[in-house]
Amino acid sequence: MTVPVWPSQLPKPTRPGYQTSPQEARIRRNAETGPPGFRRRFSSTARMVALSFICSRFQKGYFDQFFDETLQKGSLPFWMPDPVTDGWQLLTEDGTPLTTEDGTPLLISANWLCLITEPPSEAIYGQLEFEIAFQVAVLP
Numbered sequence: 001m002t003v004p005v006w007p008s009q010l011p012k013p014t015r016p017g018y019q020t021s022p023q024e025a026r027i028r029r030n031a032e033t034g035p036p037g038f039r040r041r042f043s044s045t046a047r048m049v050a051l052s053f054i055c056s057r058f059q060k061g062y063f064d065q066f067f068d069e070t071l072q073k074g075s076l077p078f079w080m081p082d083p084v085t086d087g088w089q090l091l092t093e094d095g096t097p098l099t100t101e102d103g104t105p106l107l108i109s110a111n112w113l114c115l116i117t118e119p120p121s122e123a124i125y126g127q128l129e130f131e132i133a134f135q136v137a138v139l140p
Contacts, residue, residue, distance in 0.1 A: 006080040013083045017052025044140040052133035074116035082110035
């Protein structure tokens with residue numbers, strides 16, 4: 001089975017909607033006295049990331065189809081470009097851009113394997129646009 005890929009027709013997530021936190025990997029043990037104790041629950045954890053993007057009515061329909069049909073209401077994992085890293089230019093230590101011999105900039109490519117953890121929410125943004133917000137678990 002092929003893992004679906006985030007549609008290139010959809011815009012990149014916006015900065016204001018981006019928030020990340022690690023998945024809780026500990027179990028708390030309450031002691032009768034003294035401070036609480038913790039132990040690891042998992043050896044590997046996901047990273048939880050909240051994302052949102054602004055899109056047109058056409059792009060909203062494309063996202064709805066991707067979520068409902070391709071991801072089967074979010075039950076399947078998919079590959080998504082890392083919105084923080086993918087597409088940035090490679091630089092030297094002093095900040096000089098790295099290029100090929102013909103001057104083409106070298107770009108970073110980074111992808112996440114992720115699952116949508118909650119059904120997406122949407123809001124009308126401006127006159128003809130929508131804001132779609134969702135949370136993904138970036139799998140280890």
